[in-house]
Amino acid sequence: MNKDHRKHHHSEPDSPWADYQSIDLMLCDINGVLRGKRIQSSAMEKALSDGICLPASVFALDITGQTVENTGLGLAQGDSDRLCRLLPHTLVPVPWHKTPSAQILMSMEETDGSPFFADPRHVLQKVIQRLHDKGLHPCVAVELEFYLVDQQVCPDGLPQPPILPGTDERMHDTQVYSLDDLDSWEDFLVRVSDVCKLQKIPADNAVAEYAPGQFEINLTHQHNAVDACDQAVLLKRAIKAVANKEGMYATFMAKPYNGQAGSGMHIHVSLLDEEGNNVFAEDHELLRQAIAGNCSMLPECMALFAPNANSYRRLQPHMFVPLHASWGFDNRTVALRVPSGDKANTRLEHRVAGADANPYLVVAAILAAVDHGISEQLQAPAPIQGDANKMDLPLLPYRWQDALDRFAQSHRLSQYLGKEFHRAYLINKRFELAEFDQHVTPLEYQWYQHLV
Structure with missing residues (x-):
């Protein structure tokens, strides 16, 4: 072993990772699942300088972790590796491991050093560049809803709400915005907040939502849209770890x-000019063009906003989810809401995507539609007043197959996301749908086994 090789196998005392035993190197796949490697801190210096190798097929995995070979990213190319570069600004402690640990995000490169086409971070960066070319800089905030569920399932195998802390009572109802619910779950929420502070995740506030054990945690606005999505995937990881x-x-x-x-x-999306001013606050025509672009492209983007079979169970009337390509001022029944508030904070709230979606791809689709509306100077339809669900408006695709068909037909979305990514995502999700459709569900046995 030569001297140069030996120096990579210890941590310098003053290095940022010196106090950690292991470090998780993480890459977000197309499903929003974090994948990667765990290395000893002694290997960190080499990983930072040289990168690490992972197979390109990590971006061909379906939600079950199965490689979708028809994407061409698996055995067809020998399941070959690509280089992943660590992102030093994302290095943070991991307090839930038994030994001192940290985590860091990565992005994948092509063999020539250019961005790998299937990495969702790069897909988003490609879309953002179009707005930068116009002198516009997206400012983004993410809000995430989730459920806490008991680790003990019901006798039928289905999930159930957790036991209220300090009681033997299982949650059976809730009051939206209830402070009592927040008090009941204070210990959990405080621990999430502590982890967020430690990991530099800018969590803002927590809200009790409409169902037992359902909460929402909001992240603050970020002038870098990629950072906002990094923080969203890390927030999900933190919430899951604390709950466990x-x-x-x-x-x-x-x-x-x-x-x-x-x-x-x-x-939540606003656009800043080169001086950091919110252009939506001063140019309402530009805001309406951004809205028009999103109204126009919503149907073809549904496969990104609702990426799997369960996503479409959410798309039901009277369940606090918009079903039409609609917009309005301070109206929570529409897809695109312009919240009330100070003029300086004028922004667009996109309310369609599920919590199961990949944040990078959701924001990429929204910003692509913003750019499309501005580039084509589209005119927004009239804003909705009242309950959009009671109006005779065209429905968004609410079946997975229909959403994938609209996605497949979208030339403009393919141009924004990249043709290769568009093709790989479509193949991946069509494969997943076909696999899902082959399974016989418990409900089918219940309905049909003894009656047909």
């Missing part, structure tokens, strides 16, 4: 329970 330590699971499934509200991912 508390003897529960946190689920970001779009629809965990029949008859209860689903969990959404709401995205």
